[in-house]
Amino acid sequence: MNKIHIVGLGLLGGSFGLGARRKFPEMTITGTDISTQNQKDALTLGIITKAQDKPDLDTDIVILATPADTLGDLLIQTLDKVGENTLVIDLGSTKSKLCLQLAGHPKRKQYLAGHPIAGTEYSGPKAAFADLLDRKVMILCEMEKTDLHLKEKAYELFDALNLKLRFMDPDEHDRHLAFVSHLSHISSFMLGKTVLQKMEDEKNIFDMAGSGFASTVRLAKSSPAMWAPILTENKDNILASLDGYISNLTALREKIASSDGEGIYKELEEINKIRDILDLGR
Amino acid sequence: MNKIHIVGLGLLGGSFGLGARRKFPEMTITGTDISTQNQKDALTLGIITKAQDKPDLDTDIVILATPADTLGDLLIQTLDKVGENTLVIDLGSTKSKLCLQLAGHPKRKQYLAGHPIAGTEYSGPKAAFADLLDRKVMILCEMEKTDLHLKEKAYELFDALNLKLRFMDPDEHDRHLAFVSHLSHISSFMLGKTVLQKMEDEKNIFDMAGSGFASTVRLAKSSPAMWAPILTENKDNILASLDGYISNLTALREKIASSDGEGIYKELEEINKIRDILDLGR
Numbered sequence: 001m002n003k004i005h006i007v008g009l010g011l012l013g014g015s016f017g018l019g020a021r022r023k024f025p026e027m028t029i030t031g032t033d034i035s036t037q038n039q040k041d042a043l044t045l046g047i048i049t050k051a052q053d054k055p056d057l058d059t060d061i062v063i064l065a066t067p068a069d070t071l072g073d074l075l076i077q078t079l080d081k082v083g084e085n086t087l088v089i090d091l092g093s094t095k096s097k098l099c100l101q102l103a104g105h106p107k108r109k110q111y112l113a114g115h116p117i118a119g120t121e122y123s124g125p126k127a128a129f130a131d132l133l134d135r136k137v138m139i140l141c142e143m144e145k146t147d148l149h150l151k152e153k154a155y156e157l158f159d160a161l162n163l164k165l166r167f168m169d170p171d172e173h174d175r176h177l178a179f180v181s182h183l184s185h186i187s188s189f190m191l192g193k194t195v196l197q198k199m200e201d202e203k204n205i206f207d208m209a210g211s212g213f214a215s216t217v218r219l220a221k222s223s224p225a226m227w228a229p230i231l232t233e234n235k236d237n238i239l240a241s242l243d244g245y246i247s248n249l250t251a252l253r254e255k256i257a258s259s260d261g262e263g264i265y266k267e268l269e270e271i272n273k274i275r276d277i278l279d280l281g282r
Numbered sequence: 283m284n285k286i287h288i289v290g291l292g293l294l295g296g297s298f299g300l301g302a303r304r305k306f307p308e309m310t311i312t313g314t315d316i317s318t319q320n321q322k323d324a325l326t327l328g329i330i331t332k333a334q335d336k337p338d339l340d341t342d343i344v345i346l347a348t349p350a351d352t353l354g355d356l357l358i359q360t361l362d363k364v365g366e367n368t369l370v371i372d373l374g375s376t377k378s379k380l381c382l383q384l385a386g387h388p389k390r391k392q393y394l395a396g397h398p399i400a401g402t403e404y405s406g407p408k409a410a411f412a413d414l415l416d417r418k419v420m421i422l423c424e425m426e427k428t429d430l431h432l433k434e435k436a437y438e439l440f441d442a443l444n445l446k447l448r449f450m451d452p453d454e455h456d457r458h459l460a461f462v463s464h465l466s467h468i469s470s471f472m473l474g475k476t477v478l479q480k481m482e483d484e485k486n487i488f489d490m491a492g493s494g495f496a497s498t499v500r501l502a503k504s505s506p507a508m509w510a511p512i513l514t515e516n517k518d519n520i521l522a523s524l525d526g527y528i529s530n531l532t533a534l535r536e537k538i539a540s541s542d543g544e545g546i547y548k549e550l551e552e553i554n555k556i557r558d559i560l561d562l563g564r
Contacts, residue, residue, distance in 0.1 A: 069543070117492040139490065166489065173490075179480045180491040184498040187469050190530045192556040193549075197526060198461045199559075206559050207448065208421065208455075209462040210399040214560065215497050216466040221557045224550035232541045242535050244479060246528060248472045253524050261351065261514045267475075268506035274474040275503045277481075277488050278496065 001156055005055035005062045006031035007074065009042035010223075011119060012091055013065030014128025016161070017047035022130045023160040030055060033125075034066075041125040057083035060153050064090040069229035072101045079107040087150040089114050093177065093226075094233040095141045095170035109147040112154055113170065115139045116163065117181070123223035138163040141170040178237035183245060185219045185227055186238070192220030283438055287337035287344045288313035289356065291324035292505075293401060294373055295347030296410025298443070299329035304412045305442040312337060315407075316348075323407040339365035342435050346372040351511035354383045361389040369432040371396050375459065375508075376515040377423045377452035391429040394436055395452065397421045398445065399463070405505035420445040423452040460519035465527060467501045467509055468520070474502030 004020060006013045009031050017029050031048035033039040042048050055062045055078075062082060064074055071092045078088050079102075089112045092098060099113055118136040120127060138158055143151070158165060168176075195217070199205050231238055255263045286302060288295045291313050299311050313330035315321040324330050337344045337360075344364060346356055353374045360370050361384075371394045374380060381395055400418040402409060420440055425433070440447060450458075477499070481487050513520055537545045 117490060119492065119494065136492070137490065172484075176484060176487050176490045179477050179484075180487055180495045183476065184473065184495045186531070186534065187473050188498055189550055189553050190527060190534060191466065191469050192553045193530050194465065194523065194527045195461050196553065196556060196559075197530075198523070202454075202458060202461075205458050205462055208399060208419065208458045209560075210401065210418070212401065212470075212501050213462045213466045215500050216470055217556065217560070218497050219494050220553050221560070222550075224547045224554065227550055228543055228547035231538050231546055232543045235538055235541065238538060239535065241476065241480070242531065242538070245472060245476045246531050246535070248475050248479075249468070249524065249528050249531070252468065252472060253521065253528070256513050256517055256520060256524070259514045259517060261510050264513055265506045265510035268471055268504075268509055271471050271474045271478065271502050272506065274478060274499065277478075278491075278499070278503070 001027065001060045001153060003028045003030070003056060003059045004157070005029070005059045006048065006065060007033075007062065007078070008065035009033040009038050009047055009125050010065065011123050011127045011132070012116065013063060014042060014045070014047045014125040015118070015130065015132035016063055016065065016091075017042070018045075018128055018130040019133050019161045020157065021046060021049075030059070038125050045125055045128070047125055047128060055082060055086065057086075059083065059086050061157060062086060062088045064088065064092075067226055067229045068092045068094050068233045071098055075102055075111065076105060079105055079110060082107070082110065084110075085150070086110060087112060087146070087153050089154060091116055093181070093230045094174055095139075096174045097233060099142055099170040108145055110150060112143070112146045112151070113141040115173065115177075121218050121221040123226065133161045133163055135162055135164060137166050139166050139168050139173055141168055141173055143167055174234050175237050178234055178241040182230060182234060182238050183241040185222060186231070186242060187245065188217055188219035189222075189227075192217050283309065283342045283435060285310040285312070285338060285341045286439070287311070287341045288330065288347060289315075289344065289360070290347035291315040291320050291329055291407050292347065293405050293409045293414070294398065295345060296324060296327070296329045296407040297400070297412065297414035298345055298347065298373075299324070300327075300410055300412040301415050301443045302439065303328060303331075312341070320407050327407055327410070329407055329410060337364060337368065339368075341365065341368050343439060344368060344370045346370065346374075349508055349511045350374045350376050350515045353380055357384060357393065358387060361387055361392060364389070364392065366392075367432070368392060369394060369428070369435050371436060373398055375463070375512045376456055377421075378456045379515060381424055381452040390427055392432060394425070394428045394433070395423040397423075397455065397459075403500050403503040405508065415443045415445055417444055417446060419448055421448050421450050421455055423450055423455055425449055456516050457519050460516055460523040464512060464516060464520050465523040467504060468513070468524060469527065470499055470501035471504075471509075474499050
């Protein structure tokens with residue numbers, strides 16, 4: 001593999017560039033970002049070796065790492081123009097709509113739908129680091145639709161970055177992610193909002209916050225440019241998860257209002273079994 | 283200071299013991315726990331030097347580190363029997379009701395209402411460690427009601443543990459903590475519940491969970507024995523915070539349902555200002 005091209009040089013696209021360059025120091029990495037500042041920073045930070053809008057025709061892999069709602073059009077435009085030995089991978093957090101949009105594209109075989117489960121609450125090229133993807137899960141959808149030869153290139157890059165590959169149906173992906181990722185971000189953003197509203201009356205409220213609050217509210221620092229599109233792109237699944245969440249909160253609210261200490265105890269104890277599940281994954 | 287007595291040898295009581303012994307190796311630390319296993323573990327782990335139900339009459343400080351709903355009665359019983367040079371401190375997460383209950387006690391001067399903002403999602407003596415309290419905030423309420431001489435003993439212990447002292451009115455304490463601590467635990471427990479419910483239909487859902495989910499759901503591992511009583515003890519403030527939270531979630535739900543990408547973006551961007559506030563505290 002000699003050449004990759006990255007569109008979107010933020011936290012994720014930038015970390016792909018840094019990770020790939022560490023493993024393949026001779027590789028040419030071209031790239032572009034809608035923000036000229038980000039593009040400049042990416043060059044300075046060594047994420048890309050050359051800034052350019054379009055991938056060269058001999059590019060091995062084009063990586064699209066832009067917000068979820070831009071990927072459909074961008075994928076079609078990119079596939080239309082790439083050389084016949086180029087693989088195009090998107091890293092979007094939602095997959096069903098994209099796979100459906102691309103289903104009839106004449107170059108569908110040159111597309112691979114991916115989603116690395118990796119990120120932090122920070123964004124932009126300066127937040128990127130070569131180890132972000134190390135030992136993280138990379139979900140791949142509809143692998144059978146991608147050309148066998150081009151898939152080999154993807155495996156080479158993913159192995160170099162030390163990603164753990166998982167294969168999923170795109171609908172299943174979107175259903176799962178609504179619960180184990182998108183809902184977490186919503187709960188955190190709304191927790192931040194609720195405390196900020198309270199701060200208008202009560203000064204210094206944050207002085208009393210401990211590590212528990214910091215942990216639950218961390219994701220409220222996440223990029224709106226990334227997250228607002230995810231919430232609308234995966235709307236149906238997110239509404240299902242959010243309705244379940246609100247309904248659980250409302251039921252607990254009633255137990256608290258009626259001072260049902262025993263009922264609350266039993267409920268919290270039942271939820272504690274998440275310990276075993278989470279610790280299994282460690 | 284020669285002798286302290288700890289009632290409740292879990293994460294918090296245990297960490298007080300370990301921290302105090304590290305600083306004052308010659309100190310006698312007696313203590314008791316309702317669980318004989320915890321009491322045995324506390325002796326083995328060096329949290330206490332001797333297990334005994336009641337504090338000796340020459341004990342300098344008695345620390346009560348039991349669940350929030352047990353502290354009222356326990357405080358009264360303990361104060362009734364302690365020597366006149368003994369200070370009794372409780373470490374409960376709620377303060378208004380306790381201060382009110384103790385207001386008329388003849389030995390009110392020998393009581394200090396405290397709340398260290400320190401903890402982890404684990405519990406019991408084996409979860410305790412000497413550094414848990416290092417550089418953590420210790421909230422003290424109604425300091426003016428505690429005997430000046432006895433307060434000096436508390437300062438000596440708190441300084442030894444490297445606690446940062448803050449003084450607050452008990453009502454203000456309970457209002458603030460509902461938002462920056464109790465609500466975080468509720469949001470986390472209910473997030474855990476929502477995903478566990480989904481898991482009944484969708485196996486392997488946790489395979490897709492990244493660090494964001496781990497962070498928001500961490501507190502769902504917390505002890506029900508500690509948290510169920512807090513939720514009922516601080517009921518009014520918690521209902522206020524929870525109602526605000528549910529109302530914010532419901533409003534965002536409507537924006538998602540109507541695919542209001544711009545409205546969602548603006549809202550998340552506004553909440554991002556929590557970055558500056560949280561980073562200030564670092």
